[in-house]
Amino acid sequence: MSSIKHPELSDIFNKDEERVNWHDDTLWWIRAKRDKAAHGISEWELLRETASQIKNNVLSNLHNYLIEFEEKAQKNGIKVHWAANAEEHNKIVLSLLQGKGINQMVKSKSMLTEECHLNEYLESNGIDVIDSDLGERIVQLAKEPPSHIVLPCIHKKKEEIGQLFHEHLGTEAGISDPQVLTETARIHLRKTFLTRRSALTGVNFAVAETGEFVVCTNEGNADMGAHLADIHIACMGIEKLIPKKKHLSVFLRLLTRSATGQPITTYSSHFKKPRKGQEMHIVLVDNGRSVQLGREDFRNSLKCIRCGACMNTCPVYRRSGGHSYHNAIAGPIGAILAPNLDMKEYADLPFASTLCGSCTNVCPVKIDIHDQLYKWRQVIVKEGYTSSAKTVAMKVMDFTLSSPTRFKLAGKIGRWTLKHAPFTVNNRLNLWFKNREMPEAPEESFSEWYKRNNSI
Amino acid sequence: MSRATILSAILSNQPQTTQLPEDLQFDCPAKAAVTEKFIQMINLIGGRVVEIQRIEDINLYATAHYGAGERLITPIEELDFYTQFAGDEDPHQFENIAFAVFKTHFAVAENGAVWITEDRMGARVLPFICQHLGMLVFEDSIVSNMHEAYQLIGSQDYGFGTFIAGPSKTADIEQSLVLGAHGARSIIIFLLKKEL
Numbered sequence: 001m002s003s004i005k006h007p008e009l010s011d012i013f014n015k016d017e018e019r020v021n022w023h024d025d026t027l028w029w030i031r032a033k034r035d036k037a038a039h040g041i042s043e044w045e046l047l048r049e050t051a052s053q054i055k056n057n058v059l060s061n062l063h064n065y066l067i068e069f070e071e072k073a074q075k076n077g078i079k080v081h082w083a084a085n086a087e088e089h090n091k092i093v094l095s096l097l098q099g100k101g102i103n104q105m106v107k108s109k110s111m112l113t114e115e116c117h118l119n120e121y122l123e124s125n126g127i128d129v130i131d132s133d134l135g136e137r138i139v140q141l142a143k144e145p146p147s148h149i150v151l152p153c154i155h156k157k158k159e160e161i162g163q164l165f166h167e168h169l170g171t172e173a174g175i176s177d178p179q180v181l182t183e184t185a186r187i188h189l190r191k192t193f194l195t196r197r198s199a200l201t202g203v204n205f206a207v208a209e210t211g212e213f214v215v216c217t218n219e220g221n222a223d224m225g226a227h228l229a230d231i232h233i234a235c236m237g238i239e240k241l242i243p244k245k246k247h248l249s250v251f252l253r254l255l256t257r258s259a260t261g262q263p264i265t266t267y268s269s270h271f272k273k274p275r276k277g278q279e280m281h282i283v284l285v286d287n288g289r290s291v292q293l294g295r296e297d298f299r300n301s302l303k304c305i306r307c308g309a310c311m312n313t314c315p316v317y318r319r320s321g322g323h324s325y326h327n328a329i330a331g332p333i334g335a336i337l338a339p340n341l342d343m344k345e346y347a348d349l350p351f352a353s354t355l356c357g358s359c360t361n362v363c364p365v366k367i368d369i370h371d372q373l374y375k376w377r378q379v380i381v382k383e384g385y386t387s388s389a390k391t392v393a394m395k396v397m398d399f400t401l402s403s404p405t406r407f408k409l410a411g412k413i414g415r416w417t418l419k420h421a422p423f424t425v426n427n428r429l430n431l432w433f434k435n436r437e438m439p440e441a442p443e444e445s446f447s448e449w450y451k452r453n454n455s456i
Numbered sequence: 457m458s459r460a461t462i463l464s465a466i467l468s469n470q471p472q473t474t475q476l477p478e479d480l481q482f483d484c485p486a487k488a489a490v491t492e493k494f495i496q497m498i499n500l501i502g503g504r505v506v507e508i509q510r511i512e513d514i515n516l517y518a519t520a521h522y523g524a525g526e527r528l529i530t531p532i533e534e535l536d537f538y539t540q541f542a543g544d545e546d547p548h549q550f551e552n553i554a555f556a557v558f559k560t561h562f563a564v565a566e567n568g569a570v571w572i573t574e575d576r577m578g579a580r581v582l583p584f585i586c587q588h589l590g591m592l593v594f595e596d597s598i599v600s601n602m603h604e605a606y607q608l609i610g611s612q613d614y615g616f617g618t619f620i621a622g623p624s625k626t627a628d629i630e631q632s633l634v635l636g637a638h639g640a641r642s643i644i645i646f647l648l649k650k651e652l
Contacts (some may be wrong), residue, residue: 026631041566043482053477060474063467084458134637135628151628158630178632186638193638194548220584220624220639227581228547238462243476245609249602250480252619253566263497263567264602264621267584267639273615275580276544286462294469 006352010320023155024318030151031312033261034362041253051250052366055303058241059293065208065241066284072211073282076273081283086116089285093118093200093233094125096281100231102127102198106189108215108222109133110202111149111306112235112285114328118200130192132221134185141168147322149329150259150308155321189221199225203236204305205251206282209244212272213282216255216265223269231279234271238284239302251305254364258307292340297375301336303365310359310369316352325349332359336372339380347385350376408447415441484600490565494598495647497568501622502635503643511535514557514590514646526554531578532592541578550585557590557646558583562597564605569621570645571605573614580616584624589640591620594648 014020038044058065070080083089089112097105105122107113107129119129119140131140135152139145141164146152153161162176171184201222206213213234215222226232242251256262274280293299311317311331322330327338327346332353338346350373359369380386381394400410417424418441425438432438444452485493495505506517511534518528518537528537529550535557558577560570570591574580583589599605609617624639635641 029631043480046480050477050480053474056474057476060471062470063463066463066466082457082459082462084461088458132638133628134626138628151631153628154631156630158632161629178629179634181629182626182634182637186636189638190551194551218624219626219637221637223584223618224581224638227579227584238466246479246603246606249606253602260627263501264569264619266501266620266622266624268569268619268621270614270617272617275574275615284462286458286465290462290465290469293466296471299471 005326006320006324006348009324009326010352013321013324014319019157020319020321022157023321026154027312027318030260031309031362034258034309034312035261037257037261037263041257047250047254048364048366051254051305051364052303054242054247054250055365058243059239059299059302061243062238062241062293065243066238069206069208069211069241070284072209074211076211078211078274078280078282081281083283083285083287085287086285089116089235089283089287090118090121092283093235094122094127096231096233097122097127097198100198100279102231104128104130104196105198105200106130106132106192106196106225106229107200108202108217108225109136109152110200110235111328112202112237112287113200114146115287116235116285118235130189130196132189132192132219132225133217134182134219134221137185137189138164141165145323145328147330148308148311149306149331155323190224193221193224193228196225196228197230198233199229199231200233200235201226203234203240203282204255205248206236206241207243207245207248208241210272212245212270213240214248214252214268214270216252216268218262218266220267223267226269226271227275229278231281232271232274233281233283235283235285238286238289239304255305255307258309258362258364288341292337295340297379298336298340298372300367301333301340301369301372303367304333304337305365306333307364309362309364313358313362315354315356315358320352325352332369332373333367336369336376339376343380343383344385347380350374350380408445411445415443415445417441480603482601482603484604487596487598490598490600491595491647493565493600494563494568497565498622498643498645501568502625502633503568503622503645505645505647507647507649509649511592511648514592517590517644517646518555518557522555527552528555528557529553529578529582529586530557530590531576532557532559539578543579545579547579547581547585550579550582553582553586555588555590556582556586557592559592560597562599562605562608563591563593563645564600564602564619565598566601567621569605569619571609571617571619573612573617575614577616583618583620584639586640588642588644589620589623590644590646592646592648595650 138153147155158176165171203213204216317331335349353373357370515536563570623635624637626637
């Protein structure tokens, strides 16, 4: 695979300019809602700082917190499993289902299972999986991955969703009213909730002190699945831990305000013990996280609470779409998490940024996202994972910029070219010509002007 | 199997221990302001507040809004549609509940959430599976923010507890807000005013 995938995939997304503008505006509108919610709380910055410090403490003491969490959860009657990687995670889930003779599962939103490609794995092993979050159900019907961690089908128009529902759920052709479509999904998924014996949920926060975990949804789908199923499997990355229950106050205040501008999700459910007659399992997943923990420059990325604020604000994400990141987690945060998993495959992502820093400014746990993007670029270049064209270009730049004589000569050539042979740069081969005109060439360089005006 | 591997990798890679920050505390506004903020938030998040003087007033609401054929349920003993729960009912039997009412522990003004634990739900699935949801909130149990909320929860033991803020909702289709995704289509807060 070449390492310039993000630009190519963005090109595909950008073919329909009107749609790109719509996508851009929609996400900016959500960003504006976030601002309104954040500005409505005078202590917002104090909350961010507090959340950041709590997460720093978690990462610095993760070993003990995991042991404490496991012990407490077991005491509460929850079975705890450990998975070193995606493959082991998937096998654990499959064996739990097979152990109960179950071949149908309902799943609420879990980015971890997207990261592990659980659905594909289960389906290839004869397990039927239905995603119950409306947005996830829509992309599942479209056979696409989610394009946003909070808003999985933000890239889809209601007419396309209407068509999907017509094909798969039997609605009338041409219906695109969100109210009608949501009602259709409600009725369809109610049947699913009532007939599935197993439910899988993600985890937003897990409390070391008490062994409980918290799942946040607006739709109520995690609860509908979990409370009706005989077996509830909750999958979480090991970084989802927080030390004490009281810390939830800080994170629940920040999470949804950052994500959608709501004061809190409709449901913030605290699962502590299985209900009578039910089995409850937690799968603790590493999948590269312990490695990231050891990378001093990048470990902060593990503080992420998956609110998606960095995506909504990112000028590149908004105009390139989630699928251009070819990773379960898109946007700025995805671009610093993905290279840890596979540096070669995701070498393009840290370059999919203007480094404007807006992501860092909205992050509720103060991850230095744009600094990490910049640092990843350096690592990736040193490891030799950039495209050869970029390497040659950088070498030429280095050759030119490291000598004043060559720099001056290059300037002269550039100015002459722009003036006398504009066709050599004003063409499709020059990436800087895309969507913009090349500037008019000045008569002289600044050095020449300076020399002339200071010679008296 | 992987437990030891994961834990030892974490131990060798985690940075030097940092301190936890101090707990956040903020000045409490006057009680009247807290109630007003709570009502405002409930309206904002798509709920409705019905002020009542005594718990039994909920019966009047129920008879006014639901017909004889509709299934109502509540674990609140003072109400006419009180149902006794043994705790091991099959959750699937609650599929056709039209309206369910529960007694909350407290409510939070800053976001309109109410806190309720399993022992007050009858069955865990009930507040989610019912078509319409009623929540009894005592006015003097409304706290200002989430920090106070967790102080109240403290070390309270429960098998399951949840904050519920408004009706179930989604905006997954072109960001159009639709109430009634998978959980309750509407929520009524029965606000029990303080005795005069």
